[in-house]
Amino acid sequence: MQFRTRAIHVGQEHDPATGAVVKPIHLASTFVQPDSSMTAAYDYARTGNPTRHAFEKTLANLDGGTRALAFASGMAATHCATMLLTPGDEIVTGTDIYGGTWRLFNRVLTERGIVVTAVDTSDTAAVARTVGPRTKLLWVESPGNPLLSITDIAACAEIAHRAGALLACDATLTTPALSRPLQLGADIVMHSATKSIGGHSDLLGGALVVGDADLGTRLHWLQNATGAVMGPLEAFLCSRGLKTLELRVLAQSATALRLAEWLVSQPAVRKVHYPGLPSHPAHALAMRQMATGGTIVSFEAAGTVADARRVVESTRLFQLAVSLGAVESLIEIPAAMSHGSYAPEARRAVGIADGLIRLSVGLEAFEDLRDDLAAALSRA
Numbered sequence: 001m002q003f004r005t006r007a008i009h010v011g012q013e014h015d016p017a018t019g020a021v022v023k024p025i026h027l028a029s030t031f032v033q034p035d036s037s038m039t040a041a042y043d044y045a046r047t048g049n050p051t052r053h054a055f056e057k058t059l060a061n062l063d064g065g066t067r068a069l070a071f072a073s074g075m076a077a078t079h080c081a082t083m084l085l086t087p088g089d090e091i092v093t094g095t096d097i098y099g100g101t102w103r104l105f106n107r108v109l110t111e112r113g114i115v116v117t118a119v120d121t122s123d124t125a126a127v128a129r130t131v132g133p134r135t136k137l138l139w140v141e142s143p144g145n146p147l148l149s150i151t152d153i154a155a156c157a158e159i160a161h162r163a164g165a166l167l168a169c170d171a172t173l174t175t176p177a178l179s180r181p182l183q184l185g186a187d188i189v190m191h192s193a194t195k196s197i198g199g200h201s202d203l204l205g206g207a208l209v210v211g212d213a214d215l216g217t218r219l220h221w222l223q224n225a226t227g228a229v230m231g232p233l234e235a236f237l238c239s240r241g242l243k244t245l246e247l248r249v250l251a252q253s254a255t256a257l258r259l260a261e262w263l264v265s266q267p268a269v270r271k272v273h274y275p276g277l278p279s280h281p282a283h284a285l286a287m288r289q290m291a292t293g294g295t296i297v298s299f300e301a302a303g304t305v306a307d308a309r310r311v312v313e314s315t316r317l318f319q320l321a322v323s324l325g326a327v328e329s330l331i332e333i334p335a336a337m338s339h340g341s342y343a344p345e346a347r348r349a350v351g352i353a354d355g356l357i358r359l360s361v362g363l364e365a366f367e368d369l370r371d372d373l374a375a376a377l378s379r380a
């Protein structure tokens with residue numbers, strides 16, 4: 001079956017008790033046991049809940065995995081994956097990554113004995129030089145955030161596996177609708193379901209998806225032991241989000257490409273980052289790994305940082321907010337907002353200019369979004 005058919009039917013069978021075509025939301029925290037052996041399918045909702053399982057089953061299928069685990073947030077999912085490591089182990093991570101991931105790795109895990117080494121993962125040779133015998137986890141994000149760098153996932157999988165490490169891929173920006181890292185050799189796929197999977201800016205959630213059953217069992221053990229599971233209401237909304245995921249992401253990507261092309265032609269714009277543009281340094285690789293260039297565009301406006309701030313503060317349809325991937329378009333300044341948790345020197349070393357502007361392109365009409373940006377750029 002095709003992706004969008006599976007998104008609607010796998011794990012989402014009708015409710016046999018009532019015939020309801022939409023699965024009920026199971027709020028129960030505990031489940032009656034037929035006997036004291038605790039072998040029933042469900043016992044306590046931290047360990048498992050039918051509404052969460054329905055979402056996990058659909059997502060695992062869409063990502064080409066065998067198991068998905070749903071978490072209270074993307075950061076909870078990322079944190080759970082890092083709990084596979086013990087003090088002295090090393091994470092090699094990209095430089096162009098989500099600000100919260102940077103903070104977890106460099107401010108929380110390093111204080112607990114994990115060694116964190118950052119490398120530009122879009123440079124495969126540099127990754128190969130950096131991954132070593134103590135590396136247990138290679139963590140990549142492709143496209144990167146907010147510069148939309150592209151990392152060769154298949155090459156990174158080979159490098160990680162040669163060193164006996166796992167490759168984890170934060171696939172929040174692509175979602176299984178655009179890219180399936182497990183099929184490229186990744187061991188763990190992480191999603192912030194808060195973004196495109198939920199898709200409507202009305203929930204927090206995260207997920208890990210794996211192909212290897214033993215790894216799935218270990219991660220589920222850690223998830224249950226530490227407790228940051230997704231609630232049933234969020235799981236219901238995520239299942240609903242998956243049903244329209246492909247349609248939304250394809251439509252948003254098409255608008256993002258048109259906006260990127262339009263931005264390139266604007267004298268008030270100095271530089272545009274979008275993997276769907278042939279001028280992107282890794283356009284060919286991006287198009288091999290992704291069905292489209294994605295829904296995020298970033299650009300540097302000509303002029304000062306103050307001018308860039310005026311641009312983001314004067315759009316009307318693009319709302320000034322962090323987050324991404326939802327039906328409504330958002331605009332922000334990564335250096336001050338989504339990536340404010342980076343150390344300023346790290347931000348500059350990576351090339352995140354203070355005046356860089358990031359767009360999350362929603363489902364509004366291209367013409368309206370273009371006119372909104374044109375008006376804001378002319379006001380700056």
Ligand SMILES: *Cc1c(COP(=O)(O)O)cnc(C)c1O
Nearest residue numbers: 073074075098170172192194205
């Ligand atoms: C938002 C985001 C996260 C973190 O997810 P939360 O749901 O906010 O905890 C991780 N990675 C990327 C790329 C994100 O955009």
